[in-house]
Amino acid sequence: MQFSRLLDELIRGLQILPGIGPKSAQRLAFHLLKQERSQGAHLAEIMQAALERVGHCDACRTFTEDSVCSLCLNEQRTNARQLCVVESPADILALESSGHFSGHYFVLHGLLSPLDGIGPDDIALPKLQQRLAHGVYDELILATNPTVEGDVTAHFILDIAKRYDIAVTRIAHGVPVGGELEYMDGTTLGLSFSGRRSLS
């Protein structure tokens, strides 16, 4: 069944959002129209502004509407000598909420995937290389996900880093806290074993 043209268009438009199918889009559209409309209008405005003005931080490439993001400008991190490479800005958020890292980040906005035509230039590896070339960092921490693309990307970056005097590490992969060995997949258990640490 068709609604009015505008409503149909709104329902179609909402389906560009991840995880929103035709039924959810319809629910969202009705909700927007039913509630206080000024809220929806504000959302549309801020969406427009964000899409126009939010770009990448010149230093770490995370999303920001300023030329350099607040994390890179943070005075407590000015002299940081660790650089952590992540796939997306959401990863920065996860790492920051753990509170275990106070160095700089570099966001790839993707991972190497030759089959999808994503090469080094698409994830700004030349820019990462520039940062390494400046020699400010002692350690490069690779925090890409433990997937095929994440592994490939990590190894590619390792090759780049070898040209500079910098220690390269990768975050540990294994059984998560609260996880049960019984239900872990073999690859995770393998990583968990090969990454075991001496307790002495």
Added chain:
Amino acid sequence: MQFSRLLDELIRGLQILPGIGPKSAQRLAFHLLKQERSQGAHLAEIMQAALERVGHCDACRTFTEDSVCSLCLNEQRTNARQLCVVESPADILALESSGHFSGHYFVLHGLLSPLDGIGPDDIALPKLQQRLAHGVYDELILATNPTVEGDVTAHFILDIAKRYDIAVTRIAHGVPVGGELEYMDGTTLGLSFSGRRSLS
């Protein structure tokens, strides 16, 4: 952790959508910024247009940007003598997809709920009464949900309809197709029993 001001505002703004919490809002925001931005910009535009221009159909009160909706203008329904009362435009969609009804609708956009301060005027019952008074309809079908508010509203409308020469019916409630008696709640089973029909 805070992102940039605009990004934070976008994430907060997206949380007015139903079922979207802080984490999902963040995911939506990143997705909007990451993909082709023209799509997002189009969504923002269409949202603004819809919020400004979509109103209620003069006849049935469903959402439309025209004065009368396409369903009410449908020539095959011009002489319909049945009027079906539903809570929301989404209910029209569900009933239309079943293909069992070809009369007119009336959308309440809510249900009577004295505790929440929702009275007859808030759900346009005077307008429904006007339509009944014209005497065009033979049957008034109450299709409000079988909840406390739905029942109260149905009874209230029944009282109004009694003043006019019109048959009032309510859609059947009982075990849904594919449902199992074993897992049905007592109230549904009760309705299912009291609504049993002769097979002869």
